[in-house]
């Protein structure tokens with residue numbers, strides 16, 4: 001039987017009155033890219049801290065490759081690397097010197113590995129520059145390089161793209177995809193649905209410490225609502241009236257002007273076409289949230305009683 005990379009069962013952690021993590025169970029199979037997604041304060045970092053043994057659960061068990069902190073102590077970390085929040089480096093040393101220092105502290109690494117990991121994270125040509133001159137994105141990638149020095153089987157990344165500019169986000173996502181393609185198991189937290197959608201196979205969506213959704217990205221997509229659009233026209237009143245007589249399309253007036261239009265993509269385009277044919281010109285027509293983003297907000301912001309049953313069914 002294959003040993004799961006992570007097997008968490010009923011994990012709970014309370015800080016005073018706050019239930020940061022409330023009976024979370026999740027399983028990460030070897031080779032998977034697993035996302036833990038949730039808004040700020042959902043409990044993602046607290047959960048990842050427990051994997052690294054930085055804090056202990058009040059209840060439940062976390063197994064990492066079959067090991068637990070209670071039974072195996074620091075041996076849990078064999079084959080595991082990563083960082084919680086942002087990695088820290090000596091700014092006055094170069095990227096390479098920082099990695100060499102870390103390798104030394106770890107009792108040495110195989111020859112050529114420092115060079116290899118610098119190449120993997122695309123920092124080979126900046127390796128001899130001081131870290132003080134690195135962009136935030138380069139520091140994050142150096143953090144991944146430092147983790148790779150341990151030649152892990154499981155890489156744990158806490159919001160690796162947080163605070164990065166669009167180019168940094170692109171580079172970090174490309175890096176995670178490359179690592180995943182090499183067979184590494186990756187567990188990452190994020191509060192961006194698009195990040196998880198782009199790189200993860202499975203996701204747990206957290207909401208105030210609890211699981212709001214568990215499953216594959218395909219399952220999640222199948223539950224997503226219709227896409228929404230912001231529409232402004234030369235005659236919003238008539239556009240609204242025409243939407244009322246189009247059953248598949250739902251429209252709402254927006255304070256300050258315009259409508260929000262929701263419905264299956266082909267029905268929305270047919271509706272927009274009919275507006276134009278009726279002599280109503282479009283001033284603006286843009287997609288608002290993608291269906292998955294919309295679902296994310298429904299799962300994490302709405303009171304559970306307000307979430308339509310088809311959305312919640314998959315989570316029960």
Ligand SMILES: Nc1ncnc2c1ncn2[C@@H]1O[C@H](COP(=O)(O)OP(=O)(O)OP(=O)(O)O)[C@@H](O)[C@H]1O
Nearest residue numbers: 015018020038039040041042043044045046047191
């Ligand atoms: N050491 C602590 N002491 C007290 N409360 C804490 C502690 N760590 C986390 N919390 C609380 O637990 C809850 C979950 O926090 P956590 O940092 O795990 O969320 P998160 O999903 O990682 O959020 P973010 O995206 O902002 O990092 C929050 O209400 C937070 O204030």
